[in-house]
Amino acid sequence: MTKRFAVVLAAGQGTRMKSKLYKVMHPVMGKPMVGHVVDQALEAAIDNIVTVTGVGAETVQDYLGDKSKYVLQEQQLGTAHAVQQAEPIIGEEEGTTVVICGDTPLLTKETLEGLMNHHEDAGAKATVLTAHADEPFGYGRVIRMNDGSVSKIVEQKDASEEEQAVQEINTGTYCFDNKALFEALKKVDNDNAQGEFYLPDVMEILKNQQELISGYQLPVKEEALGVNDRVALAEANRLMKKRINEQHMRNGVTLVDPDQTYIENNVKIGQDTLIEPGVYLKGETVIGEDCFIGAHSIIENSTIHSNVKVTSSHIEEAVMENNSDIGPNSHLRPQSLIKEGAHIGNYVEIKKSTIGKRSKVGHLTYVGDATLGQNINLGCGTVFVNYDGKQKHHINVGDNSFIGCNTNLIAPVDVEANTYIAAGSTITDNVPAESLAIARARQVNKADYFKKMPHKD
Incomplete structure (x- = not known):
């Protein structure tokens, strides 16, 4: 089987973005653009990916890790020059290379697979x-020949009136015979x-x-x-959102x-979960079956089991087990675990805590x-006073306990099982x-206290 390679062009600074963030690291629906490209290439079973970096190279490499190999384009001298930087890694290989x-x-991945399959089946040296x-x-x-092969690619400013009427455009993604690509790159000049x-x-x-x-x-x-x-970034987010939502x-x-x-x-997200408008689900979040996620909820990097x-x-970096519920207007902070059947009502904040079953x-x-x-x-109004000004301390509350309204629990303290605490206690x-x-x-x-107070008629 023919070996397949990808060269990902990620060296451009992206001045039109007007950003301190390296262009390809701008996220589209939670993932940097270059992450989408490389992940789709991996899913298309490409054997070797080479990412060409420039300014901000470390940022890209830190994010992609071992998904790719890397070369540096120190000077931005054009797309052919960028691809040429990959020659020490794949230049001597036999196979098919897609440039993205x-x-x-x-x-x-379907498009990348279709492009490479078409290229190989046609026996072409290059496919646009x-x-x-x-x-x-x-x-x-x-511009195509009568047999369907490509005669040339002509830019708008160089196109004749007849060529300008053509509606088939170049997307900037190409497929090449690898050896032919690197031989031809040596002949490209910069006479423009x-x-x-x-x-x-x-x-x-x-x-x-x-x-x-x-x-x-x-x-x-x-x-x-x-x-x-x-503007294009917002459009990419809109289109990706639509694609993701349709899949779910x-x-x-x-x-x-x-x-x-x-x-x-x-x-x-599991089957038969219902999600209302204004919801934002982020990161590595997993939601089970038969859940209800109400309007304007935000859930990030969390696990929500079924019937929640x-x-x-x-909810951020937290877990809610089966048949639990929360809200409205409550907040689970990192390392919170809400166990099966537990109820978290309105205006509650939980941080780095476990709430037991049916509590x-x-x-x-x-x-x-x-x-x-x-x-x-x-x-109502219970406060776990966990911070003494220097350190955080832990509080344990045993099974079947009843904590009255407006109670302050001053850490560190243990409240053992089957206890009652009177309302208003510290x-x-x-x-x-x-x-x-x-x-x-x-x-x-104090009897008759009112009569002792100064007051006006």
């Missing part, structure tokens, strides 16, 4: 990925207005050598969108309003650095099992 821009995040454009102004036109070495010139060189140049047309033009500014809906997820639902690339109800709440944290409560057992009830000492703790001053009523 790192700012084309919508390209799919093309698309149909109803309004082709500004794009390079792909910009003084750069352009990759499309390879097609002309091979054509003059009587080699076959082919074209493979995309069924959907938008897939080849290149992102050069923030076809897999059995109900999105009440897909246009107002944001699901990043790596999120997984989330109402207008923010209830109803409303207006803060739980931090704590472990709660099963069947516990926390009254607990500073351990509470033994099966006891009642009362830590508040007795009520004193």
Whole structure:
């Protein structure tokens, strides 16, 4: 089987983005553009990926890791010059090489596979990925021979009136016979207005050598969108969002309003989960079956098991087990675990804590650095006072305990199983099992106090 390679062009600084962030690292639905490109190449079973980097090389390498090999284009001298930097790694190999821009995040593995299969089946030395454009102004036109092979690629400014009428355009993605590519790159010159070495010139060189140049047309033009500014970035996000949402809906997820639902690339969702408008699911989030995710909830890098109800709440790096619920307007901070059947009500914040099975944290409560057992009830306004100004301390609450409203638990402290704490208490000492703790001053009523106060008629 023919070996396959990819050269990912990721050296451009992207000045039109007007950003301190390296262009190909701008995210599209939660993943940097170059990450989309490389991941699709890997899924297309490409044997060896070489990413050409420039300014910000370390950022790209840190993100992609061992998914790719890397070469540095120290000077930005054009696309042909960029591809030529990969020669020490793959220049002597036999096989097929696809050249992809790192700012084309919508390209799919199906397209890359189709392009390479067409190229190899046609016996071409080079194949250009093309698309149909109803309004082709500004794009390079792909001019074909009567037999369907490509005669040339002509830029808008150089095209004749007849050529300008052609609606098949160059997308900037190419496929080559690897050996032929690197031989032709040596013959590319920079005799042009910009003084750069352009990759499309390879097609002309091979054509003059009587080699076959082919074209493979995309069924959907938008897939080849290149992102050069923030307007195009927003369009790429819109198109990727639509693609992701449609995939989830076809897999059995109900999105009440897909246009107002944001699901990043790596999120997984089970069947019969319903998601209301304004929801944003981020990172490596996993959501089980039969869940309800209410309007304007944000869930990031979290695991939500099945039959969970989330109402207008923010969950980050946390876990909610089966049949638990939260909200509205509550917040699970990192390292929070809500066990099966537990209830987290409204205006509750939980941080680095475990809430045991069937326990209830109803409303207006803060739980931090704590472990709660099963069947516990926390009254309204309970505060776990976990910070002494220098360190965080832990609190344990045993099974079947009842914590009255407006209780302060001062860490470190243990409240053992089957205990009661009277409302309004401030607990500073351990509470033994099966006891009642009362830590508040007795009520004193001052008779006729009103008459002693200065007041006006």
